[in-house]
Amino acid sequence: MDAILLQILNGLDKGSAYALIALGLTLIFGTLGVVNFAHGALFMIGAFCAVTLQKILTISSISIDPEKKDFLGNPMEVKTPYVESWFGEATGQLIINWSVPLAILFAIPVMLAVGYIMERGLIKHFYKRPHADQILVTFGLAIVIQEIVKHYYGANPIPTPAPDALRGSFDFGVLLGFDPNAVIYPLWRLVYFAFSALVIGAVFAFLQFTTFGMVVRAGMADRETVGLLGINIDRRFTLTFGIAAAVAGLAGVMYTPINSPNYHMGMDFLVLSFVVVVVGGMGSLPGAVLAGFLLGILESFAAMNEVKSFFDAIYLPSIDQIIIYLVAIIVLLARPRGLMGRKGVMEE
């Protein structure tokens, strides 16, 4: 029982990332009808927002301390981050330590701007073009973004640790009445799950309870009629694109302590996120979230030793590597519109 719980928890953090990216993808597809292959790149930009903020915060003034000597006997250089000299040492260190959560504040405007520029500058011209063209141009854009990031940040993963306070692990099992130490789970992953649940909730609430969201939903259902009612639907869709970009970016920011960001993390997540969108149902927001968590959990279950040895026995070794694709293929063939897809949306 505790093993099952642990696997569910394991699946949740990856599932959260899938769900957040897939949510943004679906939002874009549902509103603009564009298949965005650059969405993984947006996720990566978000992660590198965290890296950038960490770098900015640790910009240091270098002074030479004649008291201390390094191992060669020369006076040692002492680096003092400007943040520390401005706010005092304790506060400064605290700020640096919390750079990843702080990066959320930094990433939101950046991602909104990136999304806005992307939509106005590029995607806008592709509404009327075939899906193949949209795929191709956003694929090209993804390569460009990836290479620019690689040029400036290098090819190696950059460690961006979580704050000390959230770095430990958490005895989750005790809460549910298991023995102590039965279900121990890294605290940050729980934070990640809670955060993504919050973001998903916020997006849904925004779409459900605001006038803006109502217009967007109406536009998703029938763009032309909304336009005929005198509403400038394009402007709202542009902002929706910005929101989708911000959601992907936030997913990236918070993911950095789990996996150190590198330039190809976006591509790695993109393929899986597309699979998630398709399994959930193209254009269905709840479907995307549901499928994201489902596939994340499924993946972690497939990685369990018991499950693995069972599949080994029926000549399907390393099932965890391919389970998502297998499920996607089965779902697509058995139920082409996906788990929660609306009838008639991109069914053929």
Add this chain to the structure above:
Amino acid sequence: MLGLTKRDTGLFILVICVTALAPFIMNPFPADSAMAQFNAGYPDLMQRFVIFGIFAIGFNILFGLTGYLSFGHAAFLGAGSYAAVWMFKLLSYNILPAIVLSVIVAGLFSVIIGFISLRRSGIYFSILTLAFAQMSFAMAYSVLTPLTNGETGLQVYNDDPQWLKGNGPDATHFFGLEMRSTFDLDIGAWSFAFNVGYYFCAVLMLVAFYLSMRIFRSPFGLMLRAIKTNQTRLNYTGLNSRPYTLAAFVISGMYAGLAGGLMASMDPLAGAERMQWTASGEVVLMTILGGAGTLLGPLLGAGFIKYFENIFSKINESVLHGWFGFLPDGIENGLIWVAEHFVGSGWHLTLGLLFMLIVIFLPGGLMEGATRIRNRFGGDKNKKDTEGKYAPAGE
């Protein structure tokens, strides 16, 4: 000639001449001159031109004619490579069985994947093929390690059986003719390399090109084009289009397998990275860049990309300094700062930008660009579309 129209025959002869004389054409600069870095006439690169040419020609039969955008064709290339290396391991370094098997394996593989993927069209098809290719990639790394040797990649070892080898050579050969043997011809300051491997690939490329011409001009090709134009209407006439798309998919898969087999024949290695979806993206790019749906386009695109990949990767900062040295220092440094983003390891950035620019401004690729230029300057003399993009099959 050979069942081709006059115009196609001319085109085919042109392609034959260019491929046959490639060692001369690719090496226009003397070997020791400063321009020698722009030469592309060395065997390895020329082999890649024609091999990727085959790959792109095959992809074009699917994408150019039916409009089905597959993002998983690299899987067939990889499967072909693995099959070929297995033939080297088991039989001998003779490349004939290797190539035959790689085409067959890729064909069977594409029947399975095509049968499932083609039940959907549009974006679903792209994602399905993408998922299949990624699955094959993941499997090559994990499940199929006994077959693929995992991350190390498959290669021939000394203790491999090689039952038919006997006293045969220790390198890939075609009945004794070693692929790596090269005849160097020095004329004055120029030096030209005639490589057996290149000419072997080139002959197969010409066969592949001829076949694709025949397919383009056949009733079958016309049917594929009808699928691209309006599949719904085609279905309403009572036709089941799936056998046609599946046939196109399998043919292009076999082309990819042939390319993979040739790749392994030139260099007896196979690795899973050949199956990655970025590799599939590359062949899409070649086809689009040259002009999807045209005969010559994929060849041009493959040559263009492989040439510039090679040239751009070689340029480094000191080369740039050499070029811009005549400028004042400030401007020089500025230019170099800009340029170095795009050369060397930044080649992929150039590739991505090029990709976007082509899709945005020139969806028909280089061939469309050529037509536009010709129409602007050539007047009404050339009313015909390039390579019969919209022309009837027979003419």
